[in-house]
Amino acid sequence: MRTDRTFTMLKPDSVEKGNIGPILEKITSAGFRIAAMKLTQMTTADAQAFYAVHKERPFFGELVEYMTRGPIVAAVLEKDNAVEDFRTLIGATNPAEAAEGTIRKLYAASIGENAVHGSDSDENAEIESQFHFAGREIF
Ligand code: GDP
Ligand code: MG
Numbered sequence: 001m002r003t004d005r006t007f008t009m010l011k012p013d014s015v016e017k018g019n020i021g022p023i024l025e026k027i028t029s030a031g032f033r034i035a036a037m038k039l040t041q042m043t044t045a046d047a048q049a050f051y052a053v054h055k056e057r058p059f060f061g062e063l064v065e066y067m068t069r070g071p072i073v074a075a076v077l078e079k080d081n082a083v084e085d086f087r088t089l090i091g092a093t094n095p096a097e098a099a100e101g102t103i104r105k106l107y108a109a110s111i112g113e114n115a116v117h118g119s120d121s122d123e124n125a126e127i128e129s130q131f132h133f134a135g136r137e138i139f
Contacts (some may be wrong), residue, residue, distance in 0.1 A: 005035060007081040007128035009117040010073035012066060015039075019107050020073055023116065026103055030089050036076035036129070036138040050131060056130065062112055074132040083125055086118045090112050 010023055028034070042050065047067040054060050078086060091102025095114055098105040108115035119125035129138065 004080055004082050005076055005078050005129065006086045006125045007119045008075050008077055008086065008097060010043045011113070011115055011117060012070040012072060012113045013109060013113045014107060015071050015073065019115070023103055026089070032077040032082070032086065032116050034075055035078045036133045038074055039071050040074055040132065041071045043089055050128070056082045058060055059112065066113060076129045076133060076138050083119055087120065
């Protein structure tokens, strides 16, 4: 398993608000190389599977509705220490608690609609990348 890659989604709110460009600029300016990228839309079954770890949480239904309501940008990003550095770049799950200058502080509306996803471990980065991309689509 590679340890220098992470997986991200620019969530439906980011696409709806026209924030794809500004967010990608933040990501590449922070030193991440785009190894894979596409505009796609998750089905209900996709979102339920992707977020299965949260299936008992009270917000699960709301999360699945949100993540399936429109297209997302899915991407694999490469950089030394990618997983940890990307979590720092996006900021806390709740934008009200996110550090100044982070992507969620700048572009997220609420804890539910929080603009971006970032993998939380090297293992999940690999699983999530394979969920969205075939091996030949990752460069
Ligand atoms: P993340 O790793 O920072 O994305 O946060 P989690 O893994 O804890 O949660 C996954 C996603 O579920 C978050 O990014 C939010 O979109 C959503 N979420 C988390 N907590 C809440 C909550 O309390 N309410 C709602 N509506 N959504 C939440
Ligand atoms: Mg998480």
